[in-house]
Amino acid sequence: MSNVVVATGYGGPEVLAVVDEPVGDPGPGQVRIAVRAAGVNPIDVKAYSGAFGTDPSALPMRLGAEAAGVVTAVGPGATGAAGPVSVGDEVIAYRASGAYATDLIVPGASVVPKPATLPWEQAGGLLLTGATAVHTLEAVKVGSEDTVLVHGGSGGVGLFAVQLAVARGATVIATASPAKHELLRELGAVPVAYGPGLADRVRAAAPAGVTAAIDLVGTDEAVDASVELVPDRRRIATIAAFGRAPGLGIQLLGGGPGADPGDDIRAAARTQLTSATAAGELRVFVARTYPLGEAAAAHRDIKSGHTTGKIVLLP
Known part of the structure; x- marks a missing residue:
């Protein structure tokens, strides 16, 4: 039993x-x-x-x-x-x-x-949060030339997304409460506080602009800031904003209604993630x-x- x-x-x-x-x-x-x-x-x-x-x-x-x-x-x-x-x-x-x-x-x-x-x-x-992070990065095609905004950078998926984006050579701006900022800096991200004025704080942290955004929280603030800051909406992905994504033309990822489950990407990510943790490259x-x-x-x-x-x- x-x-x-x-x-x-x-x-x-x-x-x-x-x-x-x-x-x-x-x-x-x-x-x-x-x-x-x-x-x-x-x-x-x-x-x-x-x-x-x-x-x-x-x-x-x-x-x-x-x-x-x-x-x-x-x-x-x-x-x-x-x-x-x-x-x-x-x-x-x-x-x-x-x-x-x-x-x-x-x-x-x-x-x-x-x-x-x-x-x-x-x-x-x-594996679930790690594979989700890989899926989001693949969906918005994060590379070494990018500045990516990660909403919810200190959450389960966010901590993986930050580390993996930094490993790809991207500049990472991550939102979190101020108490989590030191950890995000340790992982190689530039932390910003969420709340009123978020878009302006991101602009100050990334004066050359933001090329991609990953929303892991699903708030209107995260969605609105992403749409305002990223010129190409196909380079915005969310795993949480189910009500708003379809009408805005941003990617909806995961297991919910209407979302792209990314089965092949997530399956392939498993050995990538275990290898990275074994090598001490992913915490x-x-x-x-x-x-x-x-x-x-x-x-x-x-x-x-x-x-x-x-x-x-x-x-």
Whole structure:
């Protein structure tokens, strides 16, 4: 049996519960993982909030999309993204449906080797936000000649986007509260505070202009500043402004309605991200960890919007 977090209804974190479910053996092409860490992401909260509908047949709803753990069984023909998978391998799984669990069966193609030096909690929070960051940078074609504005630079996706854009040679302007500015400077970005007058502060920080923008927060302020500052709207991408993106001609990315999921880009990003962390070229920031049974508290935390880095569940 596996301890599994499910949403028993639609609403807030109060609808979450931990239940026992049978695990069984992996089928052809599948692997079973004893989960050591599972990343918590805003999309997990939206899934049962009613934002994407309230179909009663989807309940109870398992949550989570990324996990790290040890392979305990391998089905016939199971091969990971980086090669054969064996019992005892330490792996990271993304995409891993229902990842909030103690034991999990996933397609072999979903797993990549975990870098030996990467702690479990960091491994569990690496791939979804990291792959999202890669997707945003690819979508707006960030390169060494660019100045890119990253809204929400100290969040889970933002910290990866900042580091990866800097690694590409771009000049990075990142918005965050003043308490997060020193960290962003440490990562190579020029921090600016959000709030009234944002566009003017960005202009002062980037007098030669901004060529691309990545919105990770979805506020009207972030969207308006991006449209005002970036001449080519196809070089603006958002993962959060679902209501405004279509009417403005900016790119909408991710798993929500009408968004480009970027499946191929995100799949290819997995080994890029693990290689970068193994080489010490990419840092994974974990804001807090919670036991699996405290998933509701973890969701209340992530809903606050003030975390620096990832929240991770530890079964």
